[in-house]
Amino acid sequence: MKIGLFIMIALAFTSCNKWIDTGINVNPDAPSDVPMNLILPSVEARFAFTLVQGNDGFRTLSLWDQQMTGIARQSQAEGAYSFRAGDANNNWGALYAGFLMDAKKLMEKAAKPEAKSPYFEGAAKAITAAALGYASDLWGDIPYSEALQGSANLTPKFDSQEQIYQDIQNLLDEAIADFSQPASANVFPFEGDIIYKGDAGKWLQACYALKARYALHLSKRDANAYTKALGYIAKAFTSNAGNMYYYYSTSNDNANPLYLFMYDRGDVRVSKLITDTLTKYNDPRLPQYAAPIPADITIDGVTYPAGSYVGSPIDQPANGASEPGPGIASIDTPTPIITYAELAFMTAECKYKTGDEAGAKLAAEAGLAASLNEYGVFDAAWFAGMKAQIDAKSGDELFRFIMLQKYLALMYNFEAYNDWRRTGQPVLTPNPLAGGKEIPRRFPYPTDAVTYNPNTPQNVTIWDHIWWDK
Secondary structure, three states, X not given: OOOOHHHHHHHHHOOOOOOOOOOOOOOOOOOOOOOHHHHHHXXXXXXXXXXXXXXXXXXXXXXXXXXXXXXXXXXXXXXXXOXXXXXXXXXXXXXXXXXXXXXXHHHHHHHOHHHOOHHHHHHHHHHHHHHHHHHHHHHOOEOOOOOOOHHHOOOOOOEOHHHHHHHHHHHHHHHHHHHOOOHHHOOOOOOOOOOOOOOHHHHHHHHHHHHHHHHHOOOOOOOOHHHHHHHHHOOOOOOHHHOEEEOOOOOHHHOOHHHHHHHHOOOEEEEHHHHHHHHHOOOOOHHHHEOOOOOOEEEOOEEEOOOOOOOEOOOOOOOXXXXXXXXXXXXXXOXXXXXXXXXXXXXXXXXXXXXXXXXXXXXXXXXXXXXHHHOOOOOHHHHHHHHHHHHHOOHHHHHHHHHHHHHHHOOOOHHHHHHHHHHOOOOOOOOHHHOOOOOOOOOOOOHHHHHHOOOOOOOOOOOOOOOOOO
């Protein structure tokens, strides 16, 4: 798969210098000093394409949280919890040899007095913080304080996840300070940004949104997690206009990763859990999440006609089931990094957990409306019916419904898996094809790290819990 021109530039940026006369080896198409407005989009592209929704990472988690079903080959095996250390190599390598290294170089370049540009520095810090969050949520303890030093340290120590989460919040605080500076503080114009098109105000609000997410992740560890998250949300964006997306084009050179996966391999289908749940509520997002089946299909003795939306059961891989729909798998469907729908449902959870059921209901309704509008399917009559259902619930039933609606809103999104680990919602039944094994809780450390870095924790399995998932 290709990520496009920005990745090609990034590869040129990270290439090694030759030992002989550098004048002989100058390539005008691969400049040695890449400007910040070209480094930033390459960092954004690597982050969104490889880690946030990459085939080597999130596709697997979508099988474990049962938003998707693997119907053949590797996806079917991973859906039955066959995931080895070698399967984690690509993600680990992309993280440390790819965008984290480039983000560090962007930070260093933006901090130089002759090119002082706090907005570039802030963007690099915010992306680094989010990348550390994704990585630590996959592996728990990871290298950071001694990492990204190249040959100066090939065996960095592993920092605890508790420390990594402190680093995430510190980086976001620094990014907030950077984006709070006036535009006049930037020597180099803030250009090349694909995520927010150079809007520092939106970046500032997104940093607070990310702070809220990572505060809430610690709900099993920090008694004040809900209060802290609400404080950060109060300073974040308040509508879909602030959604943090990475945008693709209509070319395969820069296309949505799920679209490319389906184009190249196509061995996943939308799960029956998703299609059945959306069908139960007559949810207008169903045609956005799933494609109609091309021919009649029979599952568990029931025949569904062509044109229906029918997901594949996790224990009965069905090739004829619904493929991912246009809302998540079109060629130019953007990758969501954090959205208002997520923020609103976070607010709903936090308010419920702090004793404000009325506020929780209002926030859940705002999250549902945001999700519908995000996919362009808001229906006033349908929404009124769902609002009535939310208003009628209380206690644990309300909480479970809030988390179900968040699970549906965050279709093909890493946070759905994190929420399941944090809250146990929705209640998922392990795949019967896994032979009695429980749903995995994490990634194993990759063989590359285990082989070459003696500091790598040993004998870690996919059923071990990371620190915050106690």
